[in-house]
Amino acid sequence: METNPTSEIRDPRSAFGGPLGAAVDWIADFGGVLIDWLIGLGNIATFSLRTFGWLLVRLPRKETILPNFYQIGVLSLPVVALTGTFIGMVLVVQSYVQFRNMHLEAKLGAVINMSLVRELGPVLAATMLAGRVGSAMAAELGTMRVTEQIDALVTMGANPIHYLVVPRFLGCLMLIPALTIMADFMGVAGAFFYAVYLLGIDSHHYLENSRHFVGNFDLFVGVFKSLFFGAAIAIIACYRGFNCDPGAEGVGRAATTAFVYSFVMILLLDLLLGIALDGIYYALWPEAPKLF
Amino acid sequence: MKIVMVATATHISDSRRPLIQMEGVKVDFGRQHVLRDIDLTVSRGKTLAVIGESGCGKTVLLKTIIGLLRPTRGSVRFDGRNLAELSERELTGQRIRFGFLFQQAALFDSMTIAQNIGFSLRQHTNKGANEIRNVVLARLAEVGLPENILGKKPAELSGGMRKRVGLARALALEPEIMLYDEPTTGLDPIMSDVINELILSTRRQHPVTSIVVTHDMRTARKVADRVVMLYPLPRLRADEPQIIYDGPSDRIEQAADNRVSQFVRGEARERLMEMRQLNGR
Ligand SMILES: Nc1ncnc2c1ncn2[C@@H]1O[C@H](COP(=O)(O)OP(=O)(O)OP(=O)(O)O)[C@@H](O)[C@H]1O
Ligand SMILES: [Mg+2]
Helix, strand or coil, rough: CCCCCCCCCCCCCCCCCHHHHHHHHHHHHHHHHHHHHHHHHHHHHHHHHHHHHHHHHHHCCHHHHHHHHHHHHHHHHHHHHHHHHHHHHHHHHHHHHHHHHHEEEHHHHHHHHHHHHHHHHHHHHHHHHHHHHHHHHHHHHHHHHCCHHHHHHHCCCCHHHHHHHHHHHHHHHHHHHHHHHHHHHHHHHHHHHHHHHHHCCCCCHHHHHHHHHHHHHHHHHHHHHHHHHHHHHHHHHHHHHHHHCHHHHHHHHHHHHHHHHHHHHHHHHHHHHHHHHHHHHHHCCCCCCCCC | CCCCCHHHHHHHHHCCCCCEEEEEEEEEECCEEEEEEEEEEEHHHHHHCCCCCCCCCCHHHHHHHHCCCCCEEEEEECCCCHHHHCCHHHHHHHHHCEEECCCCHHHHHHHCCHHHHHHHHHHHHCCCCCHHEEEEEEEEHHHCCCCHHCCHHHHHHHHHHHHHHHHHHCCCCCCCEEECCCCCCCCHHHHHHHHHHHHHHHHHCCCCEEEEEEECCHHHHHHCCEEEECCCHHCCCCCCCCCCEEEEEHHHHHHCCCCHHHHHHCHHHHHHHHHHHHHCC
16 A cells, blocks of 8 residues: 555635634534545545455465464454353343343343344454454554555565455454354353353243244344454454554554444444344244244 | 566566656655655666755655655656556566665564565565575575574564665565665664675676665765765755756765765754754744
């Protein structure tokens, strides 16, 4: 990626004074922000397209892929497993009292496992990935940008997108399903443990209800959504790193904005995909069992 | 799977044509103008030194030549082809004919020294691990570094050592064109001279065209056929050319323009007066 010194947006400050001038200034500022935002959107779209393009043309070598996969997948497992377990237990703690008041303890398993598998597992795994891996990637690539290592790659005839972004993108995309399943599993196990052994809910009913309401489609929905989360995390983190501002401050900001933007994007995608997939589900199985 | 080294571009090219031709090049960063109306040609097999005070745009000049920066106006021709008209792939093909020593070395800090030096060999040749290792060892010896640093990471080396690793890395593919950004800055006098000798011997071994950005007049005099001096734009009148000296390296001290002779002799008197005037305002 070349740094392009040509982009220059003129600042059309008004020649008016007084309140009219202030209003014109405000509109100009607002327009400026809007334009910057649109340019950013266009840049990140081009960045993604170039990444996808390389996926079709030529994959990176094993030596560049494997270390990234190790970082993204293996090293993230413990923290995903741990947080998954706790989320499962917390859900039971939170819902138990309300369900008991309505005499619906037996349905607890259905509700909890459904939300784990559909929502919390994938979102949690993605959040952990964004925090642990996304911000680290942004900081690493940002440092490479600031210390001219990315320029050095270019001068040595290596394409930085192919060499740096594609392995990270593939790692996030291919390993986030595994992380999601890990979060699901540990969450389900943690919830079961808490509900059955600590709260004394009847395990037969707990499991029966879960089995009746939570189907393969729900598991699929969770894993399917996670693919989008993984892709978004990798693209946002790499893009922030590549467009890092100079200096230590720039690198720090690249890391934090990578996390914040990824997190917002995860929630946004979750909402949109949730709506779309629900539509598909009831179109396919109109007679599907409803909870109440 | 690899971009195999293209030897084809050399034999089509006309050997009398200058290798690098800059015409009317202008480079801006936002509102800051750094280079303006630069016309510069570098002939095959010659060594050009670029001097000029800190911040005048020497690094920007090198980066424009290799296509890391796009000129705002004007054109850079390499071997007769306008860089701006090349596709990404063609540009890559041209870039591997260059070696670039970055001012801060820009070593890949996730890789060992051996991997750094061997990087372009692994990317662009079909050499096996042993062959690559031999080239790496040879390059390392040329820049006067011991073998035991091969397994280290760049962060474990001193600044001068990093610079020399950067030089070894840039020379690994035996490029046709070498761009050196201050090759001897930060080195002791002896090591500086080792690097000067290396630049000269590289040229004897195969016909390499070089551009050496330097603050070191000894280096300029020793390695260069020709010296160009850039002057910072903000202190130049609108009608003055930015290149204030362009000529042989041995007569630069007697240059008519006293900005040049003062720079070469390292006299700060006039500059100090100018700075005092600025501060006094
Ligand atoms: N990426 C960039 N963005 C904005 N301004 C830049 C950038 N790179 C260089 N400049 C500006 O261009 C001018 C010239 O910089 P350059 O690095 O070419 O100087 P130089 O001649 O190499 O100096 P030195 O001898 O100190 O290395 C400086 O004023 C610098 O502020
Ligand atoms: Mg410089």
